[in-house]
Amino acid sequence: MSTNYFSLHCAFRHILVSTINFLFIFLGISNLAIGQGPSEKRENESAFFSDLINLESTADQVFRYTTTLENNSSNPQVYELITELPKGWYAAFKTRGKQFTSIKVDGGSKETITLELHPSHEAQPSKYSIPVTARSDNESIRLDLEAVISGTHKLEISTPTGRLNGKIIEGQRKEIQLVVKNTASLDLEDVILTSKAPPKWSVVFEPSKIDNLSPGETENVIAILTVPDKTIAGDYMTTFTAKNANTSDQAVFRMSVVTSLTSGLLGGTVILITIAIVYFLIRKYGRR
Template sequence: MVAQNRASSGTDNKSSFSSDLINIESSADQVFRFTGTLQNNTSADQIYELSAKLPEGWRTVFKAKGKQITSIKVDSGKRETINLEFYPSHQANPKKYEIPVTAESEEESLNLDLEAVVSGAYALEITTPSGRLSDKITEGEKKDIQLVVKNTASLKLTDIDLSSKTPPKWSVVFSPSEIESLSPGETKQVTATVTVPDKTIAGDYMATFTAKNASTKDQAVFRVSVVTSLTSGLLGTVIIIIAIVVVYILIRKYGRR
């Protein structure tokens, strides 16, 4: 984050609205935070209404003494510290944005001109080549799931880690396990090898795959349908047949008594 300068409105012996920093540079996914000082040099207490002219899609929050405000009372000859937070639009293009801020009372209007320089944005996406987020796996076996990690923003991403959250005793191995860098618009193919334990009950399970670095992250929730193996299915069938035969024999033997 880069910051510059000091600016104020008003001259000596007049009220002023000032900030030590008037220019901050950061990415579009960060909050631009300025600290302003509102000095009331009039002979009476003033209530100042605070407003900012923002770029489309942006929003602002004014704070004083730890509280969110839209106006503030400043006693005659006193000053108050105003924290100004500007939240950029997710679609903000890399450039300098001018943000005029006004503190207006019944007697005066004080202006503070700030600048937010958007250097770009960090964002990524993890999905599958087809976009389909479901598959079948046989219990006791492993399966390779193909994933795609894409840099969807305007700044380069580095040191992207891959991780997973699965049902107990499942395991996932990623290849590669880390992506060193992704330029804007670039994609990387990743293989997630999922292993399902023996005797897992047939049904639908959820596995979450995550790609993240220090600046951003994304998740893909994958539905895994576990089916029983042929051996387990035959064994279950044999057990059922044996149970039926045993019941039949017992009925034949004791049913007439």
């Protein structure tokens, strides 16, 4: 009796172990098949992809992504391109040099599409997710892009007081105090000072170039403006520009030219002499 019980117990144990192993194997194969299913591309499923999905630049630059839209169905489809952008950003889709919002792709064909992304000038350094969707009547395909803002380049040029006007006597020169400030988050290198003045006027900057300007830093610059002799009195505009390879700014300065005392006296003398000559001629020949 004891022997039969032991044999029966061993047989039951062997069957139980075999059953459990079978269940583990079966469930493992099922899970593997289920796990692989979504990653396998369904037949005739279209595609929307880009070789580079992550780009890094500054907020004042344009991010350009080259994407490919494949219509793997047998019929042509019209796709609408949609982006979800942060506030203040702007996107443009282009192909063959033309901008569009919807595009027709023949069945079994593909189109190369350039996405130009313009960040907001106020965008802070960070990584931004840019979902892009190509949607037709039959399907919707999503492409996830990333734009990394490393910082911004921006500067300002003005005067210490903000006043952009003054007076100068013709034939003389005047020193104008200017301030150049880095208002962004990245260093500015090789900032050049230039000007656009009326004909025959001259402008010399001291210094004429700023090698480096850290964020928040300012640099004082003197613009020496020279007005030629015999300049007609009036208001004249001179534009001062500070720029480098990444950004620029301008300040338009209004200069009022006045006549010198010597020129005024000379002009008055000429007028008086002219009046005297006319009076003499009238007195002399007017009696006849």
